[in-house]
Amino acid sequence: MKTQVLIIDGGFGGVATAQKLHKSGVQTILVDKKDYFEVTYAVLRESTAQGQFKGKSRRYYRDILACQFVQSGVKTLQDNTVLLENDERIEFEQVVIASGSRYPTLPLAKSMDAHSLNDRESELRQHYVQLKDATEILIIGGGVVGVELAGEIAYTFKDKVVTLAHNDKALLYGFSQKAQRKAHQQLEELGVQVKLNSDYQPCTKTLGYQDKGSEDVLKPDMVLCATGTKPNNAFLQENFSHILNYKGLIVVNDRLQVVGQDNFYALGDIADVGEAKLGYLAVEQGKYLAKSIVRKRQGKSVKAYKRHYSPQPAST
Ligand SMILES: Cc1cc2nc3c(=O)[nH]c(=O)nc-3n(C[C@H](O)[C@H](O)[C@H](O)COP(=O)(O)OP(=O)(O)OC[C@H]3O[C@@H](n4cnc5c(N)ncnc54)[C@H](O)[C@@H]3O)c2cc1C
Numbered sequence: 001m002k003t004q005v006l007i008i009d010g011g012f013g014g015v016a017t018a019q020k021l022h023k024s025g026v027q028t029i030l031v032d033k034k035d036y037f038e039v040t041y042a043v044l045r046e047s048t049a050q051g052q053f054k055g056k057s058r059r060y061y062r063d064i065l066a067c068q069f070v071q072s073g074v075k076t077l078q079d080n081t082v083l084l085e086n087d088e089r090i091e092f093e094q095v096v097i098a099s100g101s102r103y104p105t106l107p108l109a110k111s112m113d114a115h116s117l118n119d120r121e122s123e124l125r126q127h128y129v130q131l132k133d134a135t136e137i138l139i140i141g142g143g144v145v146g147v148e149l150a151g152e153i154a155y156t157f158k159d160k161v162v163t164l165a166h167n168d169k170a171l172l173y174g175f176s177q178k179a180q181r182k183a184h185q186q187l188e189e190l191g192v193q194v195k196l197n198s199d200y201q202p203c204t205k206t207l208g209y210q211d212k213g214s215e216d217v218l219k220p221d222m223v224l225c226a227t228g229t230k231p232n233n234a235f236l237q238e239n240f241s242h243i244l245n246y247k248g249l250i251v252v253n254d255r256l257q258v259v260g261q262d263n264f265y266a267l268g269d270i271a272d273v274g275e276a277k278l279g280y281l282a283v284e285q286g287k288y289l290a291k292s293i294v295r296k297r298q299g300k301s302v303k304a305y306k307r308h309y310s311p312q313p314a315s316t
Contacts, residue, residue, distance in 0.1 A: 003029040006092035008074050012279040013268030014098035016286030022067035024294045033073040036060050036117035044148050047127055048156040058117050074235045094263045099232040101269035105225035134222035142166025146226035147183050154190035163193045165200045231270050245272055254304035256289050275307050
């Protein structure tokens with residue numbers, strides 16, 4: 001296969017770029033290992049919602065993309081070609097790398113294995129069954145995901161003991177003190193036990209989770225670790241490890257162009273754009289990038305990307 005622009009892959013950033021490029025008449029192929037786009041914002045609430053999905057949080061790519069879609073994992077990237085896990089090759093003039101991030105400690109948040117929409121919904125239903133049966137739940141990590149998860153569980157299941165353990169002096173690092181206090185207070189009002197400055201680890205002696213500092217022991221029957229995302233950069237390791245910084249993010253200039261690789265662009269959670277790692281910002285970057293690529297292809301000048309202010313730190 002051959003295309004003018006290849007998009008790797010179909011998260012918020014990739015889909016926004018693909019939709020706008022296709023609309024502008026640029027030949028575009030989007031590749032993703034899944035057959036569906038997922039709105040991550042909705043997942044934590046859905047995980048407590050009895051497996052009843054209203055059909056808006058996940059959509060088949062075939063229903064939202066007008067450009068060509070190829071379902072496969074990306075194995076290796078080369079200067080003008082990509083090799084896919086299904087052994088196909090796609091030649092491109094320009095590539096937009098939007099491979100995002102995964103959440104290895106909490107696959108509930110971003111699935112690692114469900115490549116079909118049906119599998120993803122079964123995964124969420126299975127999680128709901130486990131959650132419903134649990135009586136004592138320990139959530140480790142008080143960033144945005146841990147705080148939201150604790151709130152959703154405590155709000156839905158009033159009879160469960162929910163503990164949120166965080167290894168810092170306040171929840172939501174990077175937010176204003178007012179926001180940190182408000183989140184803490186709201187969780188306590190919902191009955192969540194918030195344990196700050198704690199480090200709970202599995203302990204074979206007590207058969208529970210023991211805090212290193214206080215030696216307090218918890219005996220949860222469900223533990224959910226919300227301790228952060230990792231960039232999806234495996235397909236870059238063979239030929240392009242030099243475009244990654246020490247965090248594994250792609251280094252881009254102020255036009256979201258990969259430094260040292262003129263026909264490569266990157267955005268969203270995989271790129272070091274200098275903004276918070278948020279879906280709505282990945283969409284903004286995608287819209288900007290599609291416009292820039294079109295202008296560049298027409299030989300016109302391109303303005304720098306205007307970063308948005310956001311109080312949230314880069315890592316959730
Ligand atoms: C639980 C949760 C709640 C969130 N809530 C919010 C919120 O309220 N507001 C907000 O703005 N942001 C929120 N975020 C952050 C937001 O989800 C991310 O910033 C956003 O998903 C990043 O988009 P992206 O396009 O860069 O990549 P991603 O959404 O990570 O998409 C990457 C895509 O790449 C595909 N992929 C990866 N590797 C390969 C490969 N080798 N081959 C083929 N395909 C591959 C994946 O299948 C995926 O479709 C939340 C995140 C989580 C986890």
